[in-house]
Amino acid sequence: MSRPPRLCSCGRVVPHGTRCACQIASTRARNARHDAKRPTATQRGYGGEWRAARADHLARHPCCTLCSAPATVVDHIIPHRGDKALFWDRSNWQSLCTPCHNRHKQRVERATS
Known part of the structure; x- marks a missing residue:
């Protein structure tokens, strides 16, 4: 039995079990902001x-x-x-x-x- 699609917060209909493109983009942007602030491996001691x-x-x-x-x-x-x-x-x-x-x-x- 297949599950019904869901409505994303952006208004798009998304198949069950998948992420909306806006959610993927949001996650990538958040990760990029985190990585930009993170010290390099060498700075963390992994030289x-x-x-x-x-x-x-x-x-x-x-x-x-x-x-x-x-x-x-x-x-x-x-x-x-x-x-x-x-x-x-x-x-x-x-x-x-x-x-x-x-x-x-x-x-x-x-x-x-």
Whole structure:
């Protein structure tokens, strides 16, 4: 059974389960404003020294802590939030695959923010 279309706040009729073009444009604009204010990766501490330490950690711990797939991300177990001591504490690092990092870990961090 198909669900009926809905009326967007802009007045357009939108099929169920899809987003209106105005909503997509609004989200893109909001994300662009956020990204414009955000410091670069290097400014946040993810420069050359981090890339070398990350590569070393992934070589020593090549599997995702959550699902055992090949790891591609070094994640801070406790978010460092700019604390350099916590940032560089290797006991606070875990190897994750990209799907686990993007799905599970980000959901946990959003819930505790």
